[in-house]
Amino acid sequence: MSRILTPARIGFLALIQLYAEGAVPNDAIVPVINFVTSHVFDCDLTTPATTSTYPATATTSTPPAAGTWAKAESAISVILSLREFERVLGPFAAADRLPGRRLWDRFLEKLWAIDTLHALQEFFDRLPSYLAKTREELRRHRAEHGDAPPRYPHPGIQLSRASPFGGFLRNANLEFLRLRFDTAADLWKAFVKYRQPTADYWRRRNPHYGRLSFDSVLVAAEPQWGGDNTDALAVLAYGHMLYDTDYDDASPVSTHDIEALLEFQVEKLHRFGNRVPSELGEQFNALLKQSHAIPSLFHYVSFSDTWRAGDYFTTFDNLHRYFDYTMQYQNKPFHQYALMNMAIVQSDFGCHREAIAMMLATVSTAREARDTTCLNFALNWLFHFGRAHPKLVRELERSSGLSSEKEILAFLRAKARETGMWVLWSSALLGEARLGLSSGESISAALENMVRSSQIIVERNMKPMMGTQLSVATTLWDRLGLAYMSTLACEVFLRCHAKNSIFDDELKATGHLAGLLAAQGKYEQAFATLEQIDKNSLRLAKASECWHLFRGIVKLRRDLHHNNLDAADHLLSQLLQAEPDTLEPEGVFLIDSMHIEALMRRGDFDAAFAKIDRLLAELREDDGDIALRVRLLIHKAHLFDCVGRPEKGFTLSVRAASLAWRARLLPQLWHAIGALANILNALAEFAAAAQLLVAVLPRCLESDDVFVAATLYSLLADAWTGQAGEVDAKTQKQKRTECMTKAHEALDSALAYFATVEDVEKQCEMLAKQATLMRAMGDHVRSEEYAAKYLALKKESMARNE
Secondary structure: OOOOOOHHHHHHHHHHHHHHOOOOOHHHHHHHHHHHHHHHOOOOOOOHHHHOOOOOOOOOOOOOHHHHOHHHHHHHHHHHOOHHHHHHHOOOEOOOOOOOOEHHHHHHHHHHOOOOHHHHHHHHHOHHHHEOOOHHHHHHHHHHHOOOOOOOOOOOOOEOOOOHHHHHHHHHHHHHHHOOHHHHHHHHHHHHHHHHHHHHHHHHHOOOOOOOOOOHHHHHHHHHHOHHHHHHHHHHHHOOOOOOOOOOOOOOOOHHHHHHHHHHHHHHHHHHOOOOOHHHHHHHHHHHHOOOOOOOHHHHHHHHHHHHHOOHHHHHHHHHHHHHHHHHHOOOOOHHHHHHHHHHHHHHOOOHHHHHHHHHHHHHHHHHHOOHHHHHHHHHHHHHHHHHOHHHHHHHHHHHOOOOHHHHHHHHHHHHHHHOOHHHHHHHHHHHHHHHHHOOOOHHHHHHHHHHHHHHHHHHOOHHHHHHHHHHHHHHHHHOOOHHHHHHHHHHHHHHHHHHOOHHHHHHHHHHHHHHHHHOOOHHHHHHHHHOOOOOHHHOHHHHHHHHHHHHHHHHHHHHHOOOHHHHHHHHHHHOOOOOOOOOHHHHHHHHHHHHHHHHHHOOHHHHHHHHHHHHHHHHHHOOOHHHHHHHHHHHHHHHHHOOOHHHHHHHHHHHHHHHHHHOOHHHHHHHHHHHHHHHHHOOOHHHHHHHHHHHHHHHHHOOOHHHHHHHHHHHHHHHHHHHHHOOOOOOHHHHHHHHHHHHHHHHHHHHHHHHOOOHHHHHHHHHHHHHHHHHOOOHHHHHHHHHHHHHHHHHHHHHHO
16 A cells, blocks of 8 residues: 555545535535545644654643544544545535535545546546646746647636645645556555445446446456456455455555554643543554554554553553664664653652652753753653652752752743743743742742743643643632632633643542532532543543542542541541552642541541641651641641640640741631630630631631531630620620520521531531520520430431441
8 A cells, every 4th residue: 555645535636626626515615625624634743753752741631532532533434434525525415406416426426437547547647637837837838839728627726736735636646656556556456445335325326337337447348258257357356345245354544644643642642641542442453453564653652551551561561662663763862751751650650769760860861962852851850759759859869969949940940941942931930839839938929920821821822731820820729718719710721721731630620629519518519520521531540540539538528527437437548548649749638637537536536646746747857838737737736625625736726827827828727716716715715716706707708618617607606605604694684695696696607507518426516505505595495406406417327327
């Protein structure tokens, strides 16, 4: 088979001829042009040099599989059969508007007019006649004939030689002239087999066509040779396609088609990070078996697919095979890129020490080769790896000479700006913004870096970077307590930018949105949000694990609120085994914090205290995120309250509030103020506690953290109840009643919020307080009602957990 020419391309040439002859009606012009350009010109592929240098994570959710891989499915369908042509041309009538005559019929008429190898050669020889004459051709014609040539030998339009259609016709004609006779004969036989499925339809439309009409030589020679001899010759030349049985299944595929499909797959793997759908992979492998040569890029596609499938040994085998072929047949040195790919794969499979050693070797090799692109990418990877594994990087800093995180980011930002690496420049700015937020530095400085990164993304139209940009934005809104802005950022990304971003960004945004919904008590909506993820994308081993972790976190939160501790322990035993690379540090900390909560609900305060101290020591040693340290301080203060010693948490609460205020961690600030108010209640400073809670509650409601809001309302009810107890019932009865009424209203609000998040234990606590408060107010009927609700809720909870 020819490197470029295939039966499908002959079909496109016939379609272009119909367009040039004016046989395409006006309403079909746009669909026909789009169809031809999408399969012949609009490759939408990266160059081989790019695909051979970066791993699939270099461009760092995704459209549905139908949108991502539709182009490849359509390309394979065009290569294998004429069904795609029929789908596009069938709905339109022919330009001559004859009754029952469609554009599909005119197209088949063109194809079935090619009834011999000689006719195929004439078909290609006529291609230049559809092109406008050049000045040299006009001058030569005048010199030979003495007059101007006819403007155009066919009715219709002239195709410019510089136009896409004109260039395609010229290249096809030149390629056919270069073919050897045996290759041209193979192309003719492949075209006959490609066209043969339409024989029954064409015979019904044209009864004079017979069984051998696909080759006029056989029709003309049949009277002389005899029917049996002619059939034997047809079977010898064309296989068994004359019979109803399945004939030769060799696919008419060219090397150009294989390379284009491979580059398309690599481009999608880079942009979206998805595996090839299984159905599409089977069709592509069937085509690949018919190819005479297997391009080296096939091994890279196999490497990417097995990498994402989690097949450790096959991944390294394919990676070595790909770079062996690449270094053998290309002049450009790829050693540093092989090391870089190896480091990333080692990291994904949990071999972190080997990964960082490989990446340091990549840095050295890139410096020797003066490959700035590879060097900058390796340094960027080392920065992000150091944020995820600070201990490993700290151990190697002395021996390898690695700089601090800020120095690496400053270097990357400067070099990226000098070399015009806009993606790296934007990534460095976002890294600085994230680093500033985690260390509690100025919010305005982080916003400045985000705005500068956004400007680069918009000016350079770097759509894949929108996932990282909005991820930093959601982190900022979460820390400022603006949950509705964080939710809006996630929804905007999923609706507008997911189709241009890698799947990891979509998965993280979906998981973050599900977490926000779960914090509001909308568990079913959170599960539904996670279920909307494309199933084919979850064929990635790491993505599937991450998706199950997100779902497990939502379910664990619900089980803890239902006080279903057995199910919570079962989930925790699985979630705690997850690799730190699978989730963001905040996600890992969320699992640890829920483990602490489960231990406290079981009454195992010693284990909870030991875990809190261990996590605090690790964060202090690694200079971890200040938000996580504040949360641990609040957990420790709450632990002292659970063991009946809330006063011991006073220093911890004040420290947490001070750190949260300095770093503008507003949700943690409201939580710390609640812990401080609880201590004031324990010290009988009820007025001060009420004053603090009344000040922070309106802002806390903006954060959409329903559980914290319910806790603050409960503490406010305790403060009002304490103030009522300090009032003399005889002399200040009205003030006492007013305080108890306010306490009752606060308990109602707390009960409603705890019911929203389905926290059974806290609901029972609020009902018990309501019953006690009603009895103290002398309303025994309502007190009995609250007591009955308490018992019913307890019974329902026990029945659910059995």
